[in-house]
Amino acid sequence: MAFKNEDDAKAYWKENLSLMLKLLVVWFVVSYGFGILLVDVLNEIRFFGFKLGFWFAQQGSIITFIVLIFLYVRGMAKLDNKYEVHED
Amino acid sequence: MDIQTLTFIIVGLTFALYIGIAIWSRAGSTNDFYVAGGGVHPIANGMATAADWMSAATYISMAGIIAFAGYDGSVYLMGWTGGYVLLAMCLAPYLRKFGKFTVPDFIGDRYYSQTARTIAVLCAILVSFTYIAGQMRGVGVVFSRFLEVDIATGVIIGMVIVFFYTVLGGMKGITYTQVAQYCVLMFAYIVPAVFLSLLMTGHILPQTGFGGTVADGSGQFLLERLDGLSTQLGFAEYTEGVRSKVDVFFITAALMVGTAGLPHVIVRFFTVPKVRDARRSAFWALAFIAVVYLTAPTIAAFGKMNMINTVNGPDLQGVEYDNAPSWIKNWEKTGLISWEDKNDDGRMFYSGDERNEMTIDRDIMVLANPEIGDLPAWVVALVAAGGVAAALSTSAGLLLVISTSVSHDLLKRNLMPNITDKQELMYARLAAAVAILISGYFGVYPPGFVAQVVAFAFGLAASSFFPAIILGIFNKRMNSTGAIAGMIVGIVFTFSYIVFFKFISPELNTPDHWLFGISPEGIGTLGMIFNFVVAFIVHKMTGDAPKDIQDLVESIRYPKGAGEAQDH
Numbered sequence: 008m009a010f011k012n013e014d015d016a017k018a019y020w021k022e023n024l025s026l027m028l029k030l031l032v033v034w035f036v037v038s039y040g041f042g043i044l045l046v047d048v049l050n051e052i053r054f055f056g057f058k059l060g061f062w063f064a065q066q067g068s069i070i071t072f073i074v075l076i077f078l079y080v081r082g083m084a085k086l087d088n089k090y091e092v093h094e095d
Numbered sequence: 096m097d098i099q100t101l102t103f104i105i106v107g108l109t110f111a112l113y114i115g116i117a118i119w120s121r122a123g124s125t126n127d128f129y130v131a132g133g134g135v136h137p138i139a140n141g142m143a144t145a146a147d148w149m150s151a152a153t154y155i156s157m158a159g160i161i162a163f164a165g166y167d168g169s170v171y172l173m174g175w176t177g178g179y180v181l182l183a184m185c186l187a188p189y190l191r192k193f194g195k196f197t198v199p200d201f202i203g204d205r206y207y208s209q210t211a212r213t214i215a216v217l218c219a220i221l222v223s224f225t226y227i228a229g230q231m232r233g234v235g236v237v238f239s240r241f242l243e244v245d246i247a248t249g250v251i252i253g254m255v256i257v258f259f260y261t262v263l264g265g266m267k268g269i270t271y272t273q274v275a276q277y278c279v280l281m282f283a284y285i286v287p288a289v290f291l292s293l294l295m296t297g298h299i300l301p302q303t304g305f306g307g308t309v310a311d312g313s314g315q316f317l318l319e320r321l322d323g324l325s326t327q328l329g330f331a332e333y334t335e336g337v338r339s340k341v342d343v344f345f346i347t348a349a350l351m352v353g354t355a356g357l358p359h360v361i362v363r364f365f366t367v368p369k370v371r372d373a374r375r376s377a378f379w380a381l382a383f384i385a386v387v388y389l390t391a392p393t394i395a396a397f398g399k400m401n402m403i404n405t406v407n408g409p410d411l412q413g414v415e416y417d418n419a420p421s422w423i424k425n426w427e428k429t430g431l432i433s434w435e436d437k438n439d440d441g442r443m444f445y446s447g448d449e450r451n452e453m454t455i456d457r458d459i460m461v462l463a464n465p466e467i468g469d470l471p472a473w474v475v476a477l478v479a480a481g482g483v484a485a486a487l488s489t490s491a492g493l494l495l496v497i498s499t500s501v502s503h504d505l506l507k508r509n510l511m512p513n514i515t516d517k518q519e520l521m522y523a524r525l526a527a528a529v530a531i532l533i534s535g536y537f538g539v540y541p542p543g544f545v546a547q548v549v550a551f552a553f554g555l556a557a558s559s560f561f562p563a564i565i566l567g568i569f570n571k572r573m574n575s576t577g578a579i580a581g582m583i584v585g586i587v588f589t590f591s592y593i594v595f596f597k598f599i600s601p602e603l604n605t606p607d608h609w610l611f612g613i614s615p616e617g618i619g620t621l622g623m624i625f626n627f628v629v630a631f632i633v634h635k636m637t638g639d640a641p642k643d644i645q646d647l648v649e650s651i652r653y654p655k656g657a658g659e660a661q662d663h
Contacts, residue, residue: 009655020652027184034180038173043343046166050334056306056316061334064169065161065392066302069176069385076183076378083188083374092653094369 009092019090026082030075038068101476102241109279109480113487114259116272137372139274141379144363146273146280146484147492148175148354148384150226151233152549154280154485159460161395162402165325166336168395170343174350176381176388181355183377187364189568191373192651195365197496198358198560199504205567206575207644209509214582216504218559219358220497226357226552227493227530231538234486237462241479250538257490258531272491276484281386283481287465287474288390291397294468301393321400327411328403329448333396338614339606345617352623353553356561359496370654398464405467406445406453413442422466431456490534494527501526551593554619558585562626571648577634585626592618 010016041049042064049060057066087093135143153175161168195201199219203212231250234257239249288301296317298304309317321333331337338346354360363380364373406423408414416434423443426432433454434443445453462482465474502523507514514522559582566573566581593615596604606612613621639645650656 009653016649016653023652030184031180034177038177039344039347042169042173043340043347054306055303056308056318058318058334061166061169061318062306064166065172066305066389068173069388072176072180073378073382073385075180076374076381079184080371080374080378084371087371087654090653092655094371094654094657 010090015090019086019092022086023083026079026086030079033071034075037063037071042068098472098475101472102479105473105476105480106241106483109275109484110256112275113272113484114256116275117259119271135270135367137367137375138379139270140363140367140372140376142277142383143270143273144360144376144380145383145387146277146488147363148360148380148489149277149280149387149485150489150549151230151237151482151486153387154284155233155237155461155482156458157461158391158394158398158464159457161392162399162460163457164336165331165333167338167343168392169336170346170350172388172392174347175354176384177347178351178354179377179381179384181351182360182364183374183381185568186355186361186564187373187377188370188654189651190361190564191364191367192370192654192657194657197499197504198361198564199500200508201567202560202563202578203504203508205644205648206563206573206578207641208575208579211563211575211579211582212504213509214579215560215563216500216509218555218582218586219500219504222552222556222559223358223493223496223500224530224534225555226359226549227490227497227534228537230486230490230493231531231534234483234490235538236458237479237482237486241483247539250535253486253490253538254531254535257487257494258528273488276488277383280481280484280488281383283477283484284387284394284461285390286477287468287470288394288397290470290474291401291464291468292393295397295400301397302389305393305396317396317400321396324400324403324411325447328407328446329450330446333399339612341612342606342609342614342617345613345620347617349554349557349617349619349623352557352561353555353619356556356559356564357552358500358556358560359492361560362496362499370657394461394464398460398467401464401467402455402460403445406443413440413444415442417441419443420467420469422463425466426459426463431459494530497530498523498527550616551597554589554593554616554622555586557619558589558622558626562623562630566627566630568648568651571645572639573630573634574637574640576637577630577632580633581626581630584629585622588625589619589622592622 010019041060046060046064049063050058052059054062084093157168157171160171190198190201193201193205195204197219199212199215202215203209231253234253235246235250237249238244238252239246242249242252244252285301289299292298292301292304295310296304296307297310298307305317307317309315309320318334325331325333336343364376367373367376405420406414414420416436419434423432423434427434435452435454436442437452438444438450443452444450445455462478465478502519502525506522507519562585563578563582566578592610596609596615604615606614609615610618610621640648
């Protein structure tokens with residue numbers, strides 16, 4: 008066991024899952040929400056030369072995905088350090 | 096210099112580069128052959144994953160599909176990038192910590208079952224084969240178009256090249272070759288987009304030009320113009336779709352989850368030294384992929400508009416065939432464009448209704464785009480080199496999965512446990528050779544459904560691997576019976592649905608007959624849901640996984656102590 012005690016192991020996993028779920032909610036809302044389910048509503052809004060829903064489907068969602076993974080990588084590195092389960 | 100000579104020179108140079116790298120980094124051991132000794136930097140690995148990922152289908156046909164489908168084409172953009180979010184957060188770090196070579200290895204060990212391993216091997220081989228069958232055709236099309244040879248010769252040339260560096264190089268050779276290929280591919284994809292954006296909107300960035308105004312002083316937005324043109328010509332509005340919301344939702348999900356379940360993509364994350372690097376590799380992979388995916392819809396819009404303008408003329412009256420631009424004449428030779436003068440006025444006309452006189456294959460969009468936009472010859476040649484890079488890199492990655500599945504998972508772990516490393520490597524190379532021959536055969540004699548089988552591969556991966564791996568990591572009590580039952584139900588359901596609508600009763604393949612309005616392209620999502628449900632129910636009936644397996648699952652949930660990828 009790499010953790011100091013059982014509680015640490017549980018807390019680490021819980022924090023990990025909560026970070027993951029938060030980011031996945033954004034992932035879902037931006038792609039399936041803005042890009043698909045709400046696309047007609049958002050298309051009423053103009054964003055430069057784009058209809059906003061269309062922009063999310065073809066540009067915005069992809070940009071968001073990159074940001075999400077970036078935040079995940081950073082968040083997990085912090086978490087690993089906090090519980091001292093990082094690699095040397 | 097003419098286009099043909101330039102193409103020879105540029106394609107030739109890039110080729111020399113790939114082969115040089117393959118020879119320079121020859122695999123010395125089985126470990127090298129499979130996972131590049133675990134010593135690949137996350138940025139290099141990210142580029143290689145990106146090259147692996149962007150197949151001939153992505154490079155050559157994605158922008159074309161979007162150009163013709165407009166908003167509906169977004170399923171590919173979101174589907175083939177969003178999967179990396181799942182991969183980075185739910186799979187890659189844990190599989191890296193687990194430290195095995197292949198997906199079947201994980202499934203076999205996690206579910207402590209030879210049966211589970213064998214089913215996973217068979218799924219991996221099925222998924223990879225359906226995927227590669229289309230790739231060899233793509234390789235052949237690119238070669239035959241630009242070397243001006245017939246398609247059979249094109250495929251054979253491609254087979255020889257792919258064989259050469261997969262078999263000699265193994266994973267390490269492939270990784271560095273793919274880094275080079277990514278660079279060629281990305282450059283070749285972006286240059287024409289920048290040119291077109293400058294010409295049409297005055298923006299240097301295609302992504303802002305896409306939302307900019309047309310550079311003719313009218314002040315009209317490009318997309319507005321395109322929407323207007325589309326409606327005038329009897330097409331659906333470019334920025335609106337025709338597919339139902341349910342179907343768009345399910346197709347996007349199938350592509351996303353399928354991406355996260357494709358064995359040749361997952362295996363990439365075994366090739367980095369640390370768990371943290373696996374996470375970072377996923378980030379870099381998506382960043383590099385996004386460069387191309389953010390450009391594809393701009394190429395689609397610019398290309399569509401240019402195409403309409405050069406065929407129908409600025410006044411939308413049609414251009415006289417005798418004055419047709421050279422790209423139309425060039426592509427007519429390939430049979431991918433044809434003109435039928437229905438109203439005998441000697442003018443071409445392209446539209447979405449009965450006035451239409453043009454048959455235009457959507458796959459030519461990217462390759463023909465520089466010619467349509469009248470860009471310099473070297474750009475046309477560069478695009479050809481990019482197509483070659485895309486086609487070769489994916490084939491090589493897939494072949495590696497097939498050869499490891501056969502030699503490592505099937506022979507070493509199942510049928511012939513006593514073979515030495517050397518023999519295993521020999522069998523891996525032999526399997527690659529056989530796989531190339533078989534896929535080459537499908538390249539020369541395509542079974543007529545190559546385009547469909549690529550979407551097929553995603554649905555199959557989504558409905559088989561993804562739930563088994565997710566449950567294996569996030570539900571430590573999940574047992575082997577549950578996982579096996581789930582995989583079988585998922586893949587059999589998806590396979591049957593696709594086969595039924597695509598091959599048995601294609602005449603019924605309309606939204607009215609689909610289950611819940613889900614097309615065969617999106618059915619993998621439903622198969623995945625069935626897989627999860629069945630696994631849960633069977634698990635409830637058969638009890639938890641043994642204690643040592645639960646401890647094993649606990650241990651892959653944190654990075655500390657991750658060693659090199661291990662054989663056993």
